Amino acid sequence: MTETPTDFADMTLDELRVALAPDIAASAIFDGWNETALLAAADMAGVDPDIARLAFPRARPMDMIAAWIASVDQAMAAEWPAERLATLKIRERIRTLVAFRLEAVAHIDEAVRRALAVMAQPQNAARALQLGWQSADAMWRLAGDTATDYNHYTKRAMLGAIYSATLAVFVNDDSEGKADTYAFLDRRIDGIMKFERAKAQLLNSDRELPSLTRFLGRLRYPAR
CATH class of the missing domain: 1.10.357 (Tetracycline Repressor; domain 2)
Structure with missing residues (x-):
């Protein structure tokens, strides 16, 4: 069964933060909880990196962990x-x-x-x-x-x-x-x-x- 692609474009920033979080966590294994992990997650999800940065201003680790x-x-x-x-x-x-x-x-x-x-x-x-x-x-x-x-x-x-x-x-x-x-x-x-x-x-x-x-x-x- 094929999974329905996630439509990130229609999400609020709060929803986008939660949606990106699992991919950020997966990237944090190698990169830590930082902007590198955030951008890697955005790339995996197909999200504009500028939108990802908007969802996580200054890529604060605690915001990503939360x-x-x-x-x-x-x-x-x-x-x-x-x-x-x-x-x-x-x-x-x-x-x-x-x-x-x-x-x-x-x-x-x-x-x-x-x-x-x-x-x-x-x-x-x-x-x-x-x-x-x-x-x-x-x-x-x-x-x-x-x-x-x-x-x-x-x-x-x-x-x-x-x-x-x-x-x-x-x-x-x-x-x-x-x-x-x-x-x-x-x-x-x-x-x-x-x-x-x-x-x-x-x-x-x-x-x-x-x-x-x-x-x-x-x-x-x-x-x-």
Whole structure:
């Protein structure tokens, strides 16, 4: 089956950034996240280099990395919509989504390594944290999480930390099929599940505890 050519001419700049991002990532394996990779991606896609430069002013690495992460987010949502994930248990939903993201970049792990190095630079720390949060939020939403209280924040913070740690293992993993990475991921997800169960038990036990105020009141004013 022949794929329909992408019509870049009708795209907005925001759409073009995301569309070019996978080819930029492929070029970043060799050239790093820079203008050389951008122009190589434009050439592969058949996009006017001046338009590509307009989409990525000054070819800032973090802009290209952000667009690449957005492209992975979009691909993840297309492959694993909420209704498809709904047939799985919550643990498997999260594992499936993280595994999809790993598989999506398995052939360009050098680009991932270079991206992590850029994101680790002090001037990029705040934006890197924001991008990690957005991806964690996308995963939890697809997984069906509707929490709006503090659980909303703790879940995303934990998943973001697990995902970034897993990526760090991934780029240095020489085991067959990245087996060590997936074993690491499974252990970390098990940790989340145990934490959530313990938290639920604690909250339930708090509700079952007698009121301290009522207890002290009875000591002071015993029932007759």
